[in-house]
Amino acid sequence: MTRRVFITGVSSGIGLAQARLFLEKGYQVYGVDQGENPFLQGDFHFFTERFDLGLGDYF
Numbered sequence: 001m002t003r004r005v006f007i008t009g010v011s012s013g014i015g016l017a018q019a020r021l022f023l024e025k026g027y028q029v030y031g032v033d034q035g036e037n038p039f040l041q042g043d044f045h046f047f048t049e050r051f052d053l054g055l056g057d058y059f
Helices: 013-024
Strands: 002-006 028-033
Touching: 002 013, 013 028
Parallel strands: 002 028
Antiparallel strands: none
């Protein structure tokens, strides 16, 4: 069974540390961040996607 994890703030700080830890343990890591860190180009595969978050009442 493939283990997966989703991390916010993945391009730096605690989010980046978590991503590396989970990758070492064999997880598939998915992450989002506001920007791309150019120093990570060799470590991760990036794709850019715009996310529109609807804020408001849903009920």
